[in-house]
Amino acid sequence: MSLLAVEQLDVRHGLLQAVRGVSFEIARGETVALVGANGAGKTTLLRAIAGAHPVTAGRVLFNGAEVTQAPSYQRVGHGIALVPEGRRLFARMSVEENLMLARAAGRAGAWTLDAVMEAFPNLRARRHARAGTLSGGEQQATAIGRALMTNPELLMLDEVSLGLSPLVVERVYASLQMLLTSGTTIILVEQDLTRALRVAGRVLCMLEGKIVLEGKAADLTREQVTEAYFGLGRAGREAIAP
């Protein structure tokens, strides 16, 4: 049985239909990269799965149970965690307080305060600093750590490299490497195609709210993904799409 199943999902921002009839499944332990141009609906899709955005039609199933109408805090309790775009830390609270908030999810597990500090050693010195005073890389580490503290079964990372220098992105991914190989199920939104194809087992490419390409990262070439990404060559896209 798949860990996450999304069936014919429609999500709207007012009149704009951001996600159109999207269906896919993710098995436990998979790392899936979700790619697509700006405005393709990636962030909205992740937010809908996390329960932060209401769904217009379709279903979201997690561990076989329907969570389509469940509010976000309940989904966190089921084991769905989202590292939101723009990090969304509580700027007036310290790093440690930001991390401890996630205990509200009530999910005990391997990820404790110490384990997060272990995984992101750069946070140790900033433990009592206000989140608003951190550097971009430290903020991203805190946001990922906060999601991990809920001990999720599914971790969704929305553009973790956004606004970070290449050097810092490298460092964030180095810390993620352990996570990527530990068997946690991950959905990753990443603008850098090369990196997405390298770290993910499977790639989903979105265009204008639909999934236009799906396949194993190893089977796909950069050119195929780029084509789908920009919606070039309709014929080619149909040949690739499952």
Next chain:
Amino acid sequence: MIWLNQIVQGVLLGGYYALIACGLSFMYSVMGIINIAHGSFAVLAAFALFVLADRFGVSPFVGLLLVLPAMAAIGWALQRLILQRSARAGVLVPILSTFGLSIVIDNLLFEQFGADTRSLAPYIGSFSYDSWSLTDDIDVGYLSALVFAAAVLVLGSLHLFLSRTPLGRAIRATAEDPDTVGLVGINARLVNATATAIAMATVGLAGAALAMRATFDPYAGAPHLIFAFEAAVIGGAGSLWGTLLGGIVLGVAQNIGAQINPQGFFIAGHGVFLAVLFARLYLADRGSLILSTLRRRA
């Protein structure tokens, strides 16, 4: 010496203002809601204590054991039934709905209790006027000291609660970003209802202080709302220790004003409030001007 006495009494009065401003400041800082019915709820609690004392012979201090949980329950219902719904319609609607609620409460109290002025002082014996003589000129009333101590205790424990406990952290996080707390597993609605319940329990305490140290009638809510509002604004809206400081500044200003001229009590109080308000606006303007100049140079 008379001036020193006015300052001492002003500080104690400030403790009372801080106590009545506490709930107002707490609700504003947590939910961004200005509860116009704040004063009316305090008077409602005062009447509840009055009924318990007058009809059932329950001492107001014992009566608090019943009234504070009841006020907390009212706070919970207020959030779930009124504030949460009206907040969906924008920031102004909760203010308007609490304004409407204050009219409803005031008039229901009037219908039930009439225009008579009441006080809880008769039910607490000589406690309402007993005092310690510090010097020949300075006496400190038991009740004033108790109210001041209660204010410090309530503000201090709220501060500790917010900074040290998981629920306190959840309340602060919800205040900062109610949309994101759900993503870390916090039920924002539950947190807000709890916070309103806590705020309303402090309003119950404020009502007790109000009714013991002076008189009240069904329409006494609005004048008390003004002092609470002024104390909260002087202290910097939303800051708990600031609220205590704001209350003290207001109380001392009023007492010194009254010493200068019998009319000076209100004038000095409102004057300090306006002065702080304008100073803050002016400094905020200057502050951002200085900051933007610095940025341009950088």
